[in-house]
Amino acid sequence: MEGGSGDDQDPDHPPRKKRYHRHTPRQIQEMEMLFKECPHPDDKQRQHLSKELGLEPRQVKFWFQNRRTQMKAQTERAENSLLRQDNDKLRSENILMREALKNPTCQHCGGPATIEMSLDEQQLRIENCRLKDELDRVSSLAAKYLGGSSFGQLHPSPPSGCAMDIVAQGPSVVDVATRPGGLTEAEKPLVVELAVTAMEELLGMAQANEPLWLPGPDHGGKLEQLNYDEYMRQFPRGIGLRPHGLKTEATRETGMVMNDAVSLVETLMDSSQWMEVFPCMVSRALTVDVLSTGVNGNRNGALQLMYAELQVLSPLVPTREIYFLRYCKQHAEGVWAVVDVSVDSLRDNPPPSLMRCRRRPSGMLIQDTPNGYSKVTVVEHMEYDDRAVHRMYRDLVNSGMAFGAQRWVAVLQRQCERLASLLATNIDLGGVPSADGRRSMLKLAQRMTNNFCAGVSASTVHTWTTLSGSGDDDVRVMTRKSVDNPGEPHGIVLSAATSLWLPVSPQRVFEFLRDERLRSEWDILSNGGLVTEMAHIAKGQDPGNSVSLLRVNPMNANQSNMLILQESCTDVSGALLIYAPVDIPAMNLVLRGGDPAYVALLPSGFAILPDGPENRSRASSMMVSHDSTGQLTDSSPRATGGSLLTVAFQILVSTIPSARLSLESVETVNNLISCTVQRIKAALRCEDA
The missing domain is CATH 1.10.10.60 (Homeodomain-like)
Structure with a gap:
């Protein structure tokens, strides 16, 4: 800053503003x-x-x-946050204790408690409370109260005639579960018994065959469907009745995963790791309260209350918002199970936000195999309201393919292959100068993909605005401020997305978009330039799972070269293609093994899904090839059916975070996304779709 200060300043010549570098x-x-x-x-x-x-x-x-000042402030904020949480918990417990003292009741007879007692009786009551606390502590360490009987059965019955057991008549378990601070001691016995019942049901549904699970009519009978008459017979203690107006979805899938059981359990019990592995399925997740961390130094007996928002990558499909218990148990050497169950079944009138979706006992049964892999069986049992789902996606959602077990298994298999690729040392570097550069490039691509998935769905944290009046390919936009994120440019970011149906198989759409030879047919940013691949990193056995660094060679000498980082992902449940322009000097640092956290990215891309169960069968068996002119051809006669394509862009419209969004910026991004869609339709010869 230049110029004087205080009283020495000339009022006719005010000091110049700070010059920032x-x-x-x-x-x-x-x-x-x-x-x-x-x-x-x-x-x-x-x-x-x-x-x-x-x-x-x-x-x-x-x-x-x-x-240093920033680091100190971050530390202080974290400490203050922890202190506030502890303070809130203590305040809640204090309120419950005061209410209990105002209206004491006898736990044995239900009548008013008699507080008058002799000195000997007082000493006996104190000793009895101490023994109960000791029994609770020992039982928790041994995980006996999670073994199959209710938590309350561990406490000895009160002697006859007693009138001194004072209990608090606190709020219901879901009232506590859905507010900050989690559960109190009064609610924990209820949720423990719920978790035990849910675990028993999960094991039964994961291991049973006919008549509980019957071959479905779709996908050659490989998509199983639940026999609900048999389900009610085998599980008469079902977790509550189905709320009126909700549909039921029950799916099961088994697959081999490239990871061991203990590592998978750790991933599931950590909300951050869970989101990292399933970015295209879990838009938000957090642990509300931890009731048990497990015993013997592992997750056996771990029980926690969690919140999550499950998504499909389209603004046309509402997310599924759930509060649930997650309980982990080791059943044998190398055999683990993790079960989820919604907590709204413990109250008569749950809040409306929890009534749109309800998770019956669902989860994973994981068994280690000798080759280092794990056999994973996923059961997904949901009750949901589909009235807000766009008609274009309703078949996909109601078939169980959007949120079902098949998708969880497919994404888990693909992500575990990616992790193995990230940790591999004796592997082809794919044109990257070093192994450190390869890892940095994979980490940067993973951040790019996570950012893309976080900004596409109809999450409750997003407010989408429809631009065009009506139709199936309306463009929806939202804005956000990017200020403190070092991985994004500062300013106003505009996100735009549209979803549409194409009469082309998902595999053909995916292969067309990821072929750099055909990129100029749809990518407006390439401006007709020749696109070449500088580096290619495989993330698994499928060639469609890869990270690439592309160079766009300009059409004339007045234009400069442009680098594009691209990640493509595919499995039987769908495909992603995500890309972002990258700064050349910053990318050179990444290729030399530098930290990718400070490379600014605004990802754009495509999410490709089948339009129903029949299409999924065709897409998984279809072969795609190129003819002599570079055009895509389908070599399978069954390669028909349609796909659901979501196109999304993120654009920096202003470098000033306080700036207002202009109509010109909205019109520009609207034209960009509309033109891209029309180019894709023309290239795939489906302009009339």
Whole structure:
């Protein structure tokens, strides 16, 4: 800042504003690496760093001062958050205790409690409470109360004639579950018994065959359907009755997964890891309360209350919002089960937000195999309201393919292959200079994909606005501010998405979009330039699962080269193709093994889904090839049917976070997405769709 201050300033010549210097990604990267090793560099280190980065020593000094201040503020915010949570829990318990003292009741007879007692009786009551607490602690460590009987049965029955057991008449378990702070001691016995019942049902549904599960009419009988008469006979203690107006979806799938059982269990019990593995299915997840962390140093007996929002990558399909218990149990050596069950079944009138979707006992049965893989059986049993689902997606949702077990297994298999590829050392680098560069490029692509999935669905945190008046291919837009995220450019970001039906198989659409030779037919940003692949990293056995670095060669000398980072994912449940332009100097740092966290990305891309069970069967068996002109041809006579395509763009419309969105920006992105859709239809010869 230049100019005077205070009373010395000339009122006719006010001081000039601060001049800010924006550091380059390389400068931030190098200073961040030194900060991790030495937060307080000396003069010699600052001099050396300033010469290397082309900065003044005072600029380096001020950057480190600001970074230390930022780190201290983040630490203080985290500590304050933990203290607030503890304070809220203590306040809730205090309120319950005060209410209990106002209206004491006898747990044995239900009448008013008699508080008058002799000194000996008082001592006996104190000793009895101490023994109960000790019994609870020992039982928790041994996980006996999760073994199959109700939690309350561990407590000895009160002696006859007693009138001194004071209990609090607190709120219902779901009232507590859906507010910050989680469950209190008064509700825990109820949810423990619910978790045990749910685990028994999951095991029965995962291991049983006919007559509980019958071959379905679709996909050659491989899509099983639940026999509900048999279900009610085998599980008469069902978790509540089905609410009126909800449909039922029950699916089961088994597959081999490239990971061991313990690692899979850890992933499922950690909400952040769970979201990381299923970014296209879980838009939000958090752990509300932890009732048990397990025993013997592992997750056996772990029980926690969680919240999640399940999604389909389209703004036309509402997310499924659920509060549920997640309970993990080891049944034998190398055999684990993790069950989920909604907690709304414990109350008579759950809130409306929980009435649209309800999760009956669902989860995974995981068994280790000698080759290091795991055999995973997924059961997904949901009750849901489909009235808000767009008619274009209703067949997909009602068939169980959108949220069902087949999709969970397919995505898990693909993501475990990706993880193995990330950790591999003796593998083809695919044109990347080093193994560290390969890992950095995969991490950057994973962040790009996660960001794309987080901004496409009809999540409750998004507010979409429809641009065009009516029709199946309306463009929906939303805006958000990007200020503190180092992985995005600062300013106003506009997200636009549209979903449409194409009379083309999903596999053909996917192969057309990922072929760099045909990219100029739909990608407006390439401006007709020749697209070549600089680097290619395989993420599994399917060639469609890969990360690529593309170079767009300009049509004339006045234009500069452009790099595009692209990730493609495919399995039997659908496909993704996501890409983003990347800064060339920043990408060179990534290829040399630098930290990819500071590479700014705004991903765009496509989500491709089958339009129903029959199409899924055709897509999984179809062969696709190219003719001599580079055009796609289907070599299978069954390659018919349609696909559901979601096209989404993210664009920086202003570098000022406080700026207002202009109509010109909205019109530009509307034209961009509409033109892209028309080009894809023309290339696939389905303009009339």
